[in-house]
Amino acid sequence: MINITIDGKKIIADEKKSILETARENDIKIPSLCFHSDNSPKEGCGLCVVEIEGRKGLFTSCGTYPEEGMVIKTKTPEILKVRKTNLELMFSQHAEKCNDCVWSNRCRMLNLAKAWGLHINRWEDRKKNYPQYDFNKVITFDSSKCINCSNCIETCHKQGIDFLEVKKEGGFHIVVPSSEKNKDCVYCGQCVTHCPSGSFSGVDPSLKIEEAIKNNKYVVFQFAPAIRTSIGEEFGLEYGSVVIEKMIAGIKKLGAKKVFDVSVGADIVTIEEANELIERLTKKEKLPMFTSCCPAWVKFVEFYKPELIPNLTEVRSPHIVLGQIIKTYFAEKEHIDPKDVVVVSVMPCISKKYEIQRNELKGSVDYVLTTHELSRMFLKNDIDIKSIEGEKKDELLGFASGAGVIFGSSGGVAESATRTACFKLLNKKLDKIDFKEFRGEEEIKEAVIEIGEIKIRIAVVNGLLNARKIIENHLHDFDYIEVMSCPHGCVGGGGQPVPTSKEIRRKRAAGLYEIDKDEKIRIADENPIVQNIYKEFLTDKNIIQKICYTKFSKKEKEN
Amino acid sequence: MKTDIIQKLKEANLKGRGGAGFPTYLKWESVLKNNSSKKYIICNAAEGELDLAKDKYILENYFDEVISGIKIALETIDNSSAYIYLNKKYSSLVDKKIIEGLDITIIEEDTGYIGGEESSAINFIEGKNPEPRKRPPFVSEKGLFDMPTLVNNVETFYYISKINKGEYSNERFYMIVGEKIKGGVYELKDEMSIREILKLTNNYLEIPFYVQVGGGAVGEIMIEKEFDNLVSGEGFIRVISYEEDPYLLMEKWAEFLINGNCDKCTACREGTYRILEMIKTRKLDLKVLEEMFLTLEKTSFCALGKSIPTPFRSLINKVILND
Numbered sequence: 001m002i003n004i005t006i007d008g009k010k011i012i013a014d015e016k017k018s019i020l021e022t023a024r025e026n027d028i029k030i031p032s033l034c035f036h037s038d039n040s041p042k043e044g045c046g047l048c049v050v051e052i053e054g055r056k057g058l059f060t061s062c063g064t065y066p067e068e069g070m071v072i073k074t075k076t077p078e079i080l081k082v083r084k085t086n087l088e089l090m091f092s093q094h095a096e097k098c099n100d101c102v103w104s105n106r107c108r109m110l111n112l113a114k115a116w117g118l119h120i121n122r123w124e125d126r127k128k129n130y131p132q133y134d135f136n137k138v139i140t141f142d143s144s145k146c147i148n149c150s151n152c153i154e155t156c157h158k159q160g161i162d163f164l165e166v167k168k169e170g171g172f173h174i175v176v177p178s179s180e181k182n183k184d185c186v187y188c189g190q191c192v193t194h195c196p197s198g199s200f201s202g203v204d205p206s207l208k209i210e211e212a213i214k215n216n217k218y219v220v221f222q223f224a225p226a227i228r229t230s231i232g233e234e235f236g237l238e239y240g241s242v243v244i245e246k247m248i249a250g251i252k253k254l255g256a257k258k259v260f261d262v263s264v265g266a267d268i269v270t271i272e273e274a275n276e277l278i279e280r281l282t283k284k285e286k287l288p289m290f291t292s293c294c295p296a297w298v299k300f301v302e303f304y305k306p307e308l309i310p311n312l313t314e315v316r317s318p319h320i321v322l323g324q325i326i327k328t329y330f331a332e333k334e335h336i337d338p339k340d341v342v343v344v345s346v347m348p349c350i351s352k353k354y355e356i357q358r359n360e361l362k363g364s365v366d367y368v369l370t371t372h373e374l375s376r377m378f379l380k381n382d383i384d385i386k387s388i389e390g391e392k393k394d395e396l397l398g399f400a401s402g403a404g405v406i407f408g409s410s411g412g413v414a415e416s417a418t419r420t421a422c423f424k425l426l427n428k429k430l431d432k433i434d435f436k437e438f439r440g441e442e443e444i445k446e447a448v449i450e451i452g453e454i455k456i457r458i459a460v461v462n463g464l465l466n467a468r469k470i471i472e473n474h475l476h477d478f479d480y481i482e483v484m485s486c487p488h489g490c491v492g493g494g495g496q497p498v499p500t501s502k503e504i505r506r507k508r509a510a511g512l513y514e515i516d517k518d519e520k521i522r523i524a525d526e527n528p529i530v531q532n533i534y535k536e537f538l539t540d541k542n543i544i545q546k547i548c549y550t551k552f553s554k555k556e557k558e559n
Numbered sequence: 560m561k562t563d564i565i566q567k568l569k570e571a572n573l574k575g576r577g578g579a580g581f582p583t584y585l586k587w588e589s590v591l592k593n594n595s596s597k598k599y600i601i602c603n604a605a606e607g608e609l610d611l612a613k614d615k616y617i618l619e620n621y622f623d624e625v626i627s628g629i630k631i632a633l634e635t636i637d638n639s640s641a642y643i644y645l646n647k648k649y650s651s652l653v654d655k656k657i658i659e660g661l662d663i664t665i666i667e668e669d670t671g672y673i674g675g676e677e678s679s680a681i682n683f684i685e686g687k688n689p690e691p692r693k694r695p696p697f698v699s700e701k702g703l704f705d706m707p708t709l710v711n712n713v714e715t716f717y718y719i720s721k722i723n724k725g726e727y728s729n730e731r732f733y734m735i736v737g738e739k740i741k742g743g744v745y746e747l748k749d750e751m752s753i754r755e756i757l758k759l760t761n762n763y764l765e766i767p768f769y770v771q772v773g774g775g776a777v778g779e780i781m782i783e784k785e786f787d788n789l790v791s792g793e794g795f796i797r798v799i800s801y802e803e804d805p806y807l808l809m810e811k812w813a814e815f816l817i818n819g820n821c822d823k824c825t826a827c828r829e830g831t832y833r834i835l836e837m838i839k840t841r842k843l844d845l846k847v848l849e850e851m852f853l854t855l856e857k858t859s860f861c862a863l864g865k866s867i868p869t870p871f872r873s874l875i876n877k878v879i880l881n882d
């Protein structure tokens with residue numbers, strides 16, 4: 001620890017934290033744009049510059065570290081002046097397409113421009129004719145909004161994908177999708193949540209959903225585990241706030257007939273996946289078994305590591321299973337023609353948009369809406385979930401166990417499956433429900449679970465580069481491996497609100513574990529709704545196979 | 560031997576010829592005193608400055624001297640390996656036979672201007688984007704593959720060899736260019752004035768002219784009353800008559816810089832582009848220009864970005880506004 005002074009305030013600082021972070025922790029505001037706490041400092045936008053006494057020039061505080069005795073100023077007239085010029089220059093390249101931007105009213109560029117009274121159209125946008133790319137109708141990359149910060153490049157690289165790359169054209173460096181045959185997008189959407197200028201976004205189906213509602217279709221919404229602790233952010237609530245009933249009321253107000261909880265699907269997936277795991281363990285085949293509820297991970301395997309396809313669990317992902325159940329079991333119960341049912345999944349995820357286009361799964365779910373896109377629909381329809389009166393979930397497919405809820409965090413699937421496996425193998429109530437060894441934001445977690453005679457070696461991984469490391473170096477050290485593409489799992493998903501950071505993801509996950517802790521039923525098998533479905537509908541192998549299982553195949557480059 | 564060459568470099572008062580003018584012996588000392596298990600030597604032959612080709616001339620004529628300079632470094636620095644970071648265009652000038660059996664690897668590059676900056680060069684050799692790194696740490700402490708690295712320019716290695724042989728008496732190479740002169744590369748005494756150099760080489764125009772000194776793009780403009788100044792920075796002089804269009808020259812600089820920078824910093828990427836746009840209209844808005852200059856100087860990450868205002872400001876003030 002060292003002593004420094006920032007704007008006259010004496011501070012005891014940690015040399016390992018940048019001046020920017022140190023200032024922020026001490027309530028001294030420094031604007032920044034290209035800095036993302038998940039990435040290395042880019043030091044490019046030039047907004048965070050500060051003055052250091054005794055040194056010539058200004059320094060980017062995001063990449064400069066405090067030294068003993070440093071005296072730093074963050075707001076001299078010169079600093080304020082050059083920050084403004086830099087921001088105007090960023091607007092001079094960035095095409096302002098604010099109406100449908102993922103940053104909505106939280107855009108730091110626009111908010112700073114307003115606060116500083118800038119002229120955002122001082123120059124004609126240099127990039128106005130830059131191309132827009134469409135990645136398989138899942139992600140749009142509008143390069144006319146790019147401000148050259150290269151966070152997307154680092155993010156894509158950290159996933160081990162390197163699909164986004166920098167090319168030099170006409171004297172400028174531009175971000176482009178790779179044309180190399182062995183590189184393809186897996187749709188994790190981390191570029192979306194790490195771009196400060198809204199250049200990436202998911203392809204938004206909300207107009208089609210509105211259309212379906214208008215045409216009197218029987219529109220059913222189901223929302224994923226991770227949504228309930230993040231949607232509040234879009235309306236100014238604290239990070240991690242649990243919002244369920246108010247969100248349901250909002251969705252109902254949009255015109256949905258029913259609102260169900262994907263966590264119910266998660267409970268069914270848990271049961272099936274635990275079965276499959278126990279079977280593979282007994283037969284000692286296709287091990288380790290990988291989870292497959294993350295479509296970006298599945299695409300990664302199918303494209304980059306097709307030899308591992310047999311290792312993926314063939315159980316479908318929760319929203320697909322529940323979508324199927326809605327269109328069969330539920331429709332029949334309610335006497336509705338399945339053709340009239342439109343299922344919309346609200347997901348923290350972009351790759352789910354890809355998943356529903358897969359041939360084997362087509363028809364299960366009609367549209368995938370991200371957390372952010374749902375909030376925009378609310379906004380458009382004057383729905384404020386802060387003030388709206390809450391409504392309960394629709395009963396039939398509304399109640400989930402705590403296990404189904406924690407699916408939204410890295411380690412949640414492994415923990416839920418472990419609970420069920422223990423329950424099944426031991427055939428009795430468990431004394432241990434919490435498997436904390438799977439929780440937390442660490443990128444790779446390991447544990448050996450002993451259930452009676454059986455030992456299961458489990459790894460929980462988030463981030464695709466980490467998955468690659470495990471595959472390439474430790475594949476046979478494990479029996480069961482949970483992989484989620486996004487940091488901290490779905491709470492850090494590509495469809496979640498921006499901004500994102502370790503701290504924010506931690507709070508979203510904590511919210512989910514809170515729900516689980518307070519839930520009376522915390523094992524999938526004990527969920528009465530699920531028990532009922534197995535009693536009334538999923539009664540034999542064939543129907544279970546049809547509703548709950550899928551196949552994978554090697555993928556060629558799609559983008 | 561080790562202290563021997565350092566002592567010689569110190570006595571010769573040799574300064575790096577890549578443009579920064581840092582005393583060579585200090586760089587060597589810094590790499591030497593670090594007790595790391597592996598060290599690297601890079602001969603920077605990227606020569607990316609606009610219209611500059613003096614290293615090309617040296618490679619063409621004295622490649623063996625350059626190599627013997629590198630050899631001295633290899634012998635002086637334990638556990639070291641060397642790279643020649645070579646401008647692709649100069650590929651044919653290098654006689655690969657001369658380096659046979661030596662621990663010298665040639666890396667060809669076509670990264671443009673910014674790629675010639677020493678830490679960009681290191682990034683490129685490591686397979687990364689040729690972008691400048693932050694200092695500290697200095698590359699002499701933590702450079703190529705995070706090991707202490709000695710980066711010297713072609714001309715510097717040439718003179719190291721000369722110094723070692725006792726054949727150096729304060730020379731340097733100058734490149735002189737201009738539309739109205741013969742120009743060329745000349746080996747003359749260091750610390751000569753602009754006037755002396757131009758007269759001595761028969762490049763002193765009869766008609767009124769001004770010069771750009773120290774670099775083909777970011778060198779400063781000097782007018783007649785400054786001709787007794789010494790040449791600092793790169794050994795480069797551009798002779799420009801008042802008959803030539805100064806706007807065309809500025810366009811050339813701006814285009815070169817836009818093409819040669821790394822595009823990391825907003826001011827360098829967008830500011831320089833807006834400067835070019837303005838120059839093309841032939842209407843200078845001095846207030847806006849000063850705003851761009853200030854932002855470039857203050858918020859660019861590397862020395863290139865910070866130095867971009869130099870040529871424009873000096874040309875506009877001294878020649879166009881004539882004050």
Ligand code: FES
Nearest residue numbers: 032045046048062
């Ligand atoms: S935030 Fe530091 S330069 Fe962009």
